[in-house]
Amino acid sequence: MSDATNTKDRLLDTAEQLFAQTGIEATSLRTITAEAGANLAAIHYHFGSKETLIQEVFARRVEPVNQERLRQLDELEAAAYPNAPSLKKIIEAFIYPVLLMNKVSDGDCRPFMRLLGRVYSESENIQKLLFSQFKETATRFLAAIQKALPHLPKIEASWRFKFMVGAMAMTVVSHAGFEEQLGSENEMQDMEAIIEKLMAFLIGGMQAPLYQKSEGSTKL
Amino acid sequence: MSDATNTKDRLLDTAEQLFAQTGIEATSLRTITAEAGANLAAIHYHFGSKETLIQEVFARRVEPVNQERLRQLDELEAAAYPNAPSLKKIIEAFIYPVLLMNKVSDGDCRPFMRLLGRVYSESENIQKLLFSQFKETATRFLAAIQKALPHLPKIEASWRFKFMVGAMAMTVVSHAGFEEQLGSENEMQDMEAIIEKLMAFLIGGMQAPLYQKSEGSTKL
DNA sequence: AAGTGTTTGAAACGAATGTTTGAATCGTAC
DNA sequence: GTACGATTCAAACATTCGTTTCAAACACTT
Structure with a gap:
């Protein structure tokens, strides 16, 4: 879905898109990682938690x-x-x-x-x-x-x-x-x-x- | 918390308040019923589902x-x-x-x-x-x-x-x-x-x- | 080629969610 | 007082959630 080369940017792009479509709280990490073609644990590896992911999506x-x-x-x-x-x-x-x-x-x-x-x-x-x-x-x-x-x-x-x-x-x-x-x-x-x-x-x-x-x- | 006499109105009042405070998706039925002094099953008895409760809160x-x-x-x-x-x-x-x-x-x-x-x-x-x-x-x-x-x-x-x-x-x-x-x-x-x-x-x-x-x- | 730090993988954990169930309780008409 | 519908109750159900774990795969230096 996203054309970013590395997993971290792909997660940010996909999360941003899904947050906009479905809402932040309503978007699960499993949906994000599936859509981004990444593993569920990738989010906690790159961001530490869902909360941090959200903050980075906005700050960017x-x-x-x-x-x-x-x-x-x-x-x-x-x-x-x-x-x-x-x-x-x-x-x-x-x-x-x-x-x-x-x-x-x-x-x-x-x-x-x-x-x-x-x-x-x-x-x-x-x-x-x-x-x-x-x-x-x-x-x-x-x-x-x-x-x-x-x-x-x-x-x-x-x-x-x-x-x-x-x-x-x-x-x-x-x-x-x-x-x-x-x-x-x-x-x-x-x-x-x-x-x-x-x-x-x-x-x-x-x-x-x-x-x-x-x-x-x-x-x- | 709410001064309504019957359970249904108390649930509507409490749900409205908690939705505003915490968000709709983020507010659980258990929180609503606890705050309203009602049983968890009361929501499904009076409204059938959380979705219907939400709609009635707004329509009112x-x-x-x-x-x-x-x-x-x-x-x-x-x-x-x-x-x-x-x-x-x-x-x-x-x-x-x-x-x-x-x-x-x-x-x-x-x-x-x-x-x-x-x-x-x-x-x-x-x-x-x-x-x-x-x-x-x-x-x-x-x-x-x-x-x-x-x-x-x-x-x-x-x-x-x-x-x-x-x-x-x-x-x-x-x-x-x-x-x-x-x-x-x-x-x-x-x-x-x-x-x-x-x-x-x-x-x-x-x-x-x-x-x-x-x-x-x-x-x- | 071996070794090392980084990234990904599959599986499970505990907690929380909406929903369902069936018995207990209440209010009211007969 | 008894029967009956409306309401409440405690308990359990199946799912889903964020998070953790640990081994496998990868990238890169020596």
């Missing part, structure tokens, strides 16, 4: 993305200095590295993108690992956004950043496997076109004026 | 929310007739019934809101059940949004609706358990204040002009 993908995000943000801030980069470019630097992951050379990342959609559900350890990797990125980008929107209260910017992450996550999941459910009239569009729609939505949301509730809105 | 909460959404949308369209309701009110009718669920009388819904965050990960059957319940709501609201934004291409509106669902889901998850990870300076705010921030973001995103990519944007 998440690290490069966040590094690329921070690299682009550095570049933007250097180019704009002493001014702040524009909101548009900040958001681009945050969004593009994730959603264009499948363009990088090292294998097909789409299984992992589906897997990311599952991440909020499974074991606490995975969440902690992901958030620890994400924390620096989140801090840096939130600060940049707050500088780009100086009129917006900081607490408001903080929440809008969360909403942005949510919309982005939904895009990942959506493009990976949910085409058919929320109206399938959308043909398989290339990711570039989807990113442009997402960018418009995010910029509009980030720059939106504060909200005033409708006067006659119905309460539950 | 999802149905009323979507019904309330559609009721509010009906009300809006009737009041605005022959014109279309405003975008603002449509989004309010979509958002408020979910995020104000815990105000309804029948028990504490917060465990279920955390559970919703897990739903993209677990068994295919749950997804199908949820999407079948959600399909009518999604169709109706998407149509209303497209009428309220006649200048926006339909494909664009369809994607923005997905982004909206994503941002809303992130809010549910975020408020339920992720306060500490994405910057914990936000004190436990009441849901009403969060909804107002979300509404501003969503309306801004929905009404945003089409996007033009930055000329010098960095490619990966």
Whole structure:
């Protein structure tokens, strides 16, 4: 199934794919090793435990993305200095590295993108690992956004950043496997076109004026 | 733990809570029945299988929310007739019934809101059940949004609706358990204040002009 | 060719899972 | 009070899980 030469990489590729298809807890080591053409004991030989395998599956993908995000943000801030980069470019630097992951050379990342959609559900350890990797990125980008929107209260910017992450996550999941459910009239569009729609939505949301509730809105 | 009088409701309440805490697949029937003060066999007596229990846990909460959404949308369209309701009110009718669920009388819904965050990960059957319940709501609201934004291409509106669902889901998850990870300076705010921030973001995103990519944007 | 450290192989272990069974208990109508 | 359906109970069932074990096969240096 996987074309990797050594057993360890084949196990990582296969585990990533099966985790995305079936779920992490629901995927047994026997299924992984069978699909990868390896022996059951190979996982414990190469990784020590299932838990470590899971962590390595995630770390392998998440690290490069966040590094690329921070690299682009550095570049933007250097180019704009002493001014702040524009909101548009900040958001681009945050969004593009994730959603264009499948363009990088090292294998097909789409299984992992589906897997990311599952991440909020499974074991606490995975969440902690992901958030620890994400924390620096989140801090840096939130600060940049707050500088780009100086009129917006900081607490408001903080929440809008969360909403942005949510919309982005939904895009990942959506493009990976949910085409058919929320109206399938959308043909398989290339990711570039989807990113442009997402960018418009995010910029509009980030720059939106504060909200005033409708006067006659119905309460539950 | 649960104050329900009969065993069946106690099992539903306890299962919901444990599913949200630990995950669906990871929660064993023995844990549920022990926590609920019931016998292990009670689940198979009342529900027939774990799968059916899961479905009933979801159906019990999802149905009323979507019904309330559609009721509010009906009300809006009737009041605005022959014109279309405003975008603002449509989004309010979509958002408020979910995020104000815990105000309804029948028990504490917060465990279920955390559970919703897990739903993209677990068994295919749950997804199908949820999407079948959600399909009518999604169709109706998407149509209303497209009428309220006649200048926006339909494909664009369809994607923005997905982004909206994503941002809303992130809010549910975020408020339920992720306060500490994405910057914990936000004190436990009441849901009403969060909804107002979300509404501003969503309306801004929905009404945003089409996007033009930055000329010098960095490619990966 | 022998020896050594690395990797793979088949088999078993103990624990946990969903499910089934059949008897005991409860509530209620006659 | 007795009979009967609904519910609960303790115990066992067959599977599956992650993990361990130890010998066989391999790669590579001397």
